Amino acid sequence: MMNKVFSAEQLDIKDPLRDKAQAFSLPANTVYLDGNSLGPLPKAAKQRADEVVNEQWGKGLITSWNKHQWIHLPQIVGDKIGGLIGAKSGQVICCDSISINLFKVLSAALKMHPSRKVIATTRDNFPTDIYMVQGLLDLLGSDYSIRYVDEACIGSQLTDDIAVLMLTQVNFRSGNKLDMQTITEQAHQKGILTLWDLAHSAGAFPVSLDACNVDFAVGCTYKYLNGGPGAPAFIYVAKRHQAQYQQPLSGWMGHSSPFSFSPDYAGDNSVKQNLCGTPGIIGMSILDAALDVFEDVSLKAIDEKSKKLQAFFIAEAKRAGLLDKFSIVSPNIDNRGSQLAFAHDHAYAICQAWIAEGVIADFRAPNILRIGFAPLYLSFVDIEKAMASLTEIMNEKRYENDEFQQRQSVT
DSSP states (O other): OOOOOOOHHHHHHHOTTGGGGGGEEOOTTOEEOOTTTSOOEEHHHHHHHHHIIIIIITTTGGGHHHHTOGGGHHHHHHHHHHHHTTOOTTSEEEOSOHHHHHHHHHHHHHHHSTTOOEEEEOTTSOHHHHHHHHHHHHHHOTTOEEEEOOTTSOGGGOOTTEEEEEEESBOTTTOBBOOHHHHHHHHHHTTOEEEEEOTTTTTTSOOOTTTTTOOEEEEOSSSTTOOOTTOOOEEEEOGGGTTTOOOSOOOGGGBSSGGGOOSSOOBOSSGGGGOOSOOOHHHHHHHHHHGGGGTTSOHHHHHHHHHHHHHHHHHHHHHTTGGGTSEEOSOOGGGBOSEEEEEOTTHHHHHHHHHHTTEEOEEETTTEEEEEOOTTTOOHHHHHHHHHHHHHHHHHTGGGSGGGTSOOSOO
16 A cells, blocks of 8 residues: 655644744744754744843853852753753763863773773764874874774674774764664673764754663764854763763863862862863853753654655655765665765755755765754755755756855865
8 A cells, every 4th residue: 555645734734843943043935954063043042142141141240150050050951961862860061072072081981991002983983083083192102093993894893902982873974873772782792982972963863872881972062952053062971980980181170179279189070070161151051041942842753753854855856856866875764863965076066056045955075965854943845945946956057157166164
């Protein structure tokens, strides 16, 4: 029996998340397919920014560290994030950036495994993750090394000289989603600590750090969590490791008693040890408000809608004959995150032409047109409009226009 085909309008009517778009400030006549790179502005975040600047800072001044709980904001926001990534309270802290947090965790993990000198990762991992390993190895010397494993068969390449396995759950180019539970189990069988980057996972689909027995994780908050450009990142340290965990950036906020002003560092024996300097309160407050859009929705519902949006996009592309013009480089829907990647020799120019028509996606070198699906604010009608626009661009070869050939600083 054939599945019943619904129009975009009918699918939107049946969508249980259809009203969530009202929580965001989205520009008119724009279809936003780049929430996997930078989420849009939640209305509550804008209101919080006004409140923090005008009231908490403007009127409360320094008293707001206590009155408005600024001092506890990294833990408060960390626990909110923890609820979205399958981590019980007290294991996630909000601070710094992914890059800095990777340095902390990698350093601590190597110290926990002093007899092992290898950090393993994939060559197609997000570059900053690899760069941070390379920088750390420059400090540690020639005894330590990085080893690249094939993303397609990680488990078979794990050996007992590896101290840390650092992986990104969703490949930033292809969208390939790794099996966190299986790979973590395989690593632990070899005595390897696991570090997962959740940049393209948190807020996109259910993540189960505790259930998967993950050791450490990091992630950003400006993508699917909609925390704003440069929003603070997060670190997860499993409860079982916190007493032994020692990261080297021993700033005063990670001290067990920061306001004792002791000249000697004594790190807090919780995830709070990952704090360094004074946190950026305005950005973290905005993030705190942005996370509230998840209060009345489940990650399962978000994931289900994402899969439907992706399937609808591919069906529309097939109907328009566009699958003959692009190569899909993403795996099947059960093995990818909330994005699709299409290869084309003119992917950059196509993306620019699409943006000029009010459809914002992004390009990833060398030849990837990347489409993100953020179900809280995307509709099926949005996808239909985006596909109609892309069809015209491809059929008329508008991407060949000179105006779309010039590479901008941010691609």
